[in-house]
């Protein structure tokens with residue numbers, strides 16, 4: 001595959017340029033920094049929250065002290081810095097987007113993204129159903145990630161993600177209508193895996209659309225897929241260098257144009273209003289819900305980023321110290337903060353102990369290579 005001319009300046013192509021590219025202005029993270037930052041930041045938030053995912057705030061305080069978790073802590077099996085299904089699926093989203101992008105670039109024909117993404121998630125499902133990488137090849141069990149033994153760990157994957165991938169995907173929903181798979185499911189499994197859609201498409205509207213479509217691979221409730229779309233649009237704006245408050249406002253505007261947006265819009269409205277009050281606490285976080293459903297997970301992550309996002313450690317700790325789905329809110333908040341501030345802002349003491357760090361960086365860099373017009377080995381990223 002020939003590289004596209006003039007595409008190695010660090011800016012994403014396909015209308016994705018914005019002002020995110022190349023680190024042109026001093027102190028402004030380059031596109032590659034934001035992609036790495038978002039993926040690693042999400043993984044850090046995931047690893048911080050994972051050991052307390054199913055604990056109430058009173059249990060968290062009893063075990064870890066009045067301030068709750070203030071560092072990476074060991075899980076019940078002695079693991080430290082381990083990520084969960086949130087990061088695993090996010091990485092497969094990255095791989096699916098690379099493969100879809102390279103395919104459309106080489107064939108000149110797009111429109112295969114949802115099918116290719118479903119194959120990517122089937123490879124993730126493969127890691128959950130098998131104990132180690134396969135020796136045989138087939139159309140689904142291909143590519144680089146499925147060869148990574150560390151991903152073959154079950155870390156409390158969501159039911160709708162598992163069952164949805166065992167269901168054939170029919171035609172996608174009309175706007176605002178229930179989707180074809182798990183039509184009543186709006187678990188946060190849609191949001192927690194969807195940051196890469198924003199990292200890929202500089203246009204927030206396209207990021208929204210693609211994330212919402214691919215969310216329907218497993219979750220059909222409109223709130224489930226619209227929250228994923230709003231999250232991807234938010235990340236897309238951040239990658240273009242839009243400041244967080246404006247990026248949230250722009251995402252809410254896009255969301256408000258969608259039929260069936262009301263539940264997600266109400267959750268984000270509450271998050272923004274609460275952030276304006278300041279004075280963050282676990283109790284304030286919990287007033288936004290438990291994050292087991294998509295709109296609450298997004299709202300809590302946005303709240304934590306808005307209220308404390310200049311201090312990434314504080315924001316991430318706020319995002320995991322509550323009675324709800326701590327690893328997912330940590331992951332989504334980390335995706336946001338990393339896209340906003342870039343890799344250099346990630347706390348080194350957490351980054352250094354993060355599971356899969358080398359693989360995540362390599363995948364992030366391959367993603368940037370693909371979306372800035374560069375070449376990647378076709379056996380690593382076959383176009384399907």
Ligand SMILES: [Mg+2]
Nearest residue numbers: 084085086327
């Ligand atoms: Mg998880």
